Amino acid sequence: MAHHPAHADHAPEPDYIRAKKGIMSWLVTVDHKRLGLMYLASVLFFFLVAGILAIALRTELFTPGQDFMSAQTYNKVFTLHGAIMVFLFIIPSVPAAMGNFLLPLMLGAKDVAFPKLNLLSFYVFSVAAIMFISTLVMGSIDTGWTFYTPYSTATGGAATMAVFAVFVAGFSSILTGVNFVVTVHRMRAPGQTWDRLPLFVWAIYATAVIQVLATPVLAITVLLLGLERIFGVGIFDPALGGDPVLFQHFFWFYSHPAVYIMILPGFGIISELLTVHSRKHIFGYKAIALSSVAIAIISFLVWGHHMFVSGQSELAGIVFSFLTFAVAVPTAIKVFSWVATLYKGSISYTTPMWYGLMFLWTFTIGGLTGLYLGTLSIDVHLHDTYFVVAHFHYVMVGGTVVAFIGGLHHWWGKMTGKMYNEKAGAIGALLVFVGFNGTFLTQFFLGHQGMPRRYYAYLSEYQFLHQISTIGSWILAAGLLWTMIYLLHSLWYGEKATGNYWNATSLEWHTQSPPIEHNFHDTPHVTGSPYDFPEIDKSGATH
Ligand code: HEM
Ligand SMILES: [Cu+2]
DSSP states (O other), X not given: OEEOOOOOOOOOOOBTTXXXXXXXXXXXXXXXXXXXXXXXXXXXXXXXXXXXXXXXXXXXXXXXXXXXXXXXXXXXXXHHHHHIIIIIIIHHIIIIIIIHHHHHHHTTXXXXXXXXXXXXXXXXXXXXXXXXXXXXXXXXXXXXXXXXXXXXXXXXXXXXXXXXXXXXXXXXXXXXXXXXXXXXXXXXXXXXXXXXXXXXXXXXXXXXXXXXXXXXXXXXXXXXHHHHHHHOOSSSOGGGTOOHHHHHHHHHHHHHHHHHHHHHHHHHHHHHHHHHTTTOOOTTHHHHHHHHHHHHHHGGGOGGGGOTTTTOOHHHHHHHHHHHHHHHHHHHHHHHHHHHHXXXXXXXXXXXXXXXXXXXXXHXXXXXXXXXXXXXXXXXHHTTBHHXXXXXXXXXXXXXIXXXXXXXXXXXXXXXXXXXXXXHHHHHHHHHHHHHHHHXXXXXXXXXXXXXXSOSOOOGGGHHHHHXXXXXXXXXXXXXXXXXXXHHHHHHHSOBOOTTTTOOOSGGGGSOSSOBTTBOSSOOEEOSOTTXXXXXXXXXXXX
């Protein structure tokens, strides 16, 4: 728990949204909250674009034959969908959008450690996004989001521009990571020791470390690919003495840790949602905090599980398979701790809690099916099938996106000053749950029966499951649109948010909603854990 020093009244001060006026005040802002909102608007825009592409793909797959997309178009659409979702939506979604908004508030700080670097980071991201979108008028890319060589060195279109866009996006990610690491080390409020940090901060911290350490590898990989395409230097092209499998090693050395850049921040959100909405002290605080760090470390050792059928040595296959199982241990520790947190809690079924519970279901399916794929012998059968598509969507959508939407509701009033409608939220959550599982649960069976990924047409024996999947995706889309509508509606017609509308204890609740420009009138002092809720006694029993 934290408290402010008792204080005389302050002159009323405008909140950060109204503190300065005019478009310029936004474009050159160094306020982490405004930058968080700008990232939020950008990533939601890309989520919408890539989501529309996804619905187009699923709709094409409603019948076995060709409907409205040629094979070539389908290749381009799934590449764009995957690349936009990964590089322009998921990676910046929780860290850059919510992390920016929340990190300094949770630390009781005025801003991040380097506010101007933060602004730069946003502009670097914007440049990358514009570069990437410009590939649309250059013939688009059809390599898949993984840019595998040798195809990516040979294919025409806009692949060179696309890989340089990824290169630039990487810089934004690194700058944000550096900023957050320093912020957590240097900007904590008096009394806020490491064991009093909210778990969201721990998760963002572990993520930032991976961003700083792994992203340079991606930057070099795509730089080499770009050089290969322009100059034919012969790094990946066997005809020039290069090795295409080397690309896969480089790519996954980044991209496996990157899947934790995508999911760890979601873990952080879930820890906050489940405690606040069940009024229970988090179970296993240290275990959850340290397991994030453990995951960050182990994530660097497992990249070869993407390459079981690439021709890598048998020994490598066996070693990577075992190391992959090791990631399950810290992950399972988290899931058990979350479930134990709910036990005997006084749960209120708010929208954030619905998303928290949804996460426990969907993420667990995503995580467990990852163990199937990490098992060497089983992956030989499942590799490049819909089982993989189902698995990573359960992790990315069922994990990160579900946590992201839950967090958006939890902090919506803090960010915007307005409350959404709970009933509308529950309806949206139900649609998302039904639609999501309808879309992707079916795909485990499809994949197991041998349906390959990245195909625009298929044998009629797969039709039934594909049709359920497509109908599911329409329901999911309806749920997401519904959510967008009532959230936007709340901006004009929602009730005003109070400073601490969930009656929570971490520091972001110790200032008004929306916060003033410099967050706090007086620097807060931290005297205990953020998970000691006022109405529970030390034994953890609720009154
Ligand atoms: C919101 C609902 C979503 C739907 C309905 C959806 C649907 C699809 C479909 C139909 C494919 C193509 C499968 C194939 O032909 O092999 C696909 C691929 C993919 N999706 Fe999604 N998706 C969604 C969200 C996301 C999100 C949030 C991410 C974030 C990381 C994501 C990442 C990917 C990736 C990386 C691929 C692989 C692209 C490739 O093979 O190169 N998707 N998705
Ligand atoms: Cu991996």
